[in-house]
Amino acid sequence: MPNDLNSTRPQLRVAVAGLGAIGTKVVEALDRGIDGMVLVAVAVRNPAKHRTFIEGLTSKPALLPIEGLADVADMVIECAPSSLLRAIVAPFVRAGKTAMVLSAGALMENEDLIALAKAHGGQIVVPTGALIGLDAVTAAAEGQIHSVRMVTRKPVRGLAGAPYIVANNIDIESITEPLKIFDGTAREAAKGFPANLNVAVALSLAGIGADRTTLQIWADPALTRNVHRVEVAADSASFSMTIENIPSENPKTGRITALSAIAWLRKQRAALRVGT
Structure with missing residues (x-):
């Protein structure tokens, strides 16, 4: 009987930066369970505001400052104000890790992050979001x-x-x-x-x-x-x-934006992947 690859591969440790309309939905999906993924940390500007939400999760992630996320996670999902994009993404790609960017517009002001990712073996992911095709x-x-x-x-x-x-x-x-x-x-x-x-x-x-x-x-x-x-x-x-x-x-923000991020996460360890 062939081995189940997902059972032998370590889980990807995921951090989420921001708990607005998108971040909240992504965290809830990770908490319900996505194959091969485990939510380990969340960063927010006002921890007290979100503490009740975090306490209501089945698996409670650590509440950390942005600069602490790359130390505990393999990838980060950026769901924060665009002004914070660099602070969130740079530590991950510099460490050869993955950063999913929802504030894609901010990449126009931080295009050097792409070169940084390439130099260190990291990856920046821009999900389909609120668009199609x-x-x-x-x-x-x-x-x-x-x-x-x-x-x-x-x-x-x-x-x-x-x-x-x-x-x-x-x-x-x-x-x-x-x-x-x-x-x-x-x-x-x-x-x-x-x-x-x-x-x-x-x-x-x-x-x-x-x-x-x-x-x-x-x-x-x-x-x-x-x-x-x-x-x-x-x-x-x-x-x-x-x-x-x-x-x-x-x-x-459209509702489908968060769903697009969640769909990408599900693809990473799926037995069948549809789409380019």
């Missing part, structure tokens, strides 16, 4: 992609407080009909909307880069969901795709 884009990029265009439509409140909105004095609350508020590249969008457009950066990383991936952002007061449409022209295929994301407790 990244497998197709990744495959098309093995040939030649001519263009990638994305149009995002968001409820007004989901854009409130974005640096681009503030810098351009856009009165979000006064919008009464669909309004195009941005037209540019994925790199420019990552700077102007760091909490909103991680999907655009993930798309650019899968395809032709942040400077050639173009993006429009529309504020639509009639919407209750984030809507993303992507159009790709390549030498292997031309395709388009649309997704409407139901918001989580945080209106800037």
Whole structure:
């Protein structure tokens, strides 16, 4: 009888940084059980705020500062504000470990982390998140992609407080009909909307880069969901795709984002893996 590889391989020790709408769901899934994974630590800015939640878990992870996670875990899942990305990711990839990044937009300001991971045998993982079709884009990029265009439509409140909105004095609350508020590249969008457009950066990383991936952002007061449409022209295929994301407790984040991270974790030790 063949050996069960999962029974002989050590479990991957997982840490989660941040317990917002995404981090909470990921921690709950790990606590319920994912083959080959064990949750060992969580980092949050306000431990007292989350202590009741942690105490309610079946297997209680350690509550540690960010700088202590790499000492106890094999991989970290970054679910924190984008300003903390570097502090979370760098220690793991420098140690040859894995960091899953949900704040993909922040990679545009920290691209040297990719070189750091390569130099030390680490890995940065950007899950599909609130988008679809990244497998197709990744495959098309093995040939030649001519263009990638994305149009995002968001409820007004989901854009409130974005640096681009503030810098351009856009009165979000006064919008009464669909309004195009941005037209540019994925790199420019990552700077102007760091909490909103991680999907655009993930798309650019899968395809032709942040400077050639173009993006429009529309504020639509009639919407209750984030809507993303992507159009790709390549030498292997031309395709388009649309997704409407139901918001989580945080209106800037779709529910499917956390589920995407959980699905990636399940793939790591699965007997059958579907998708690129």
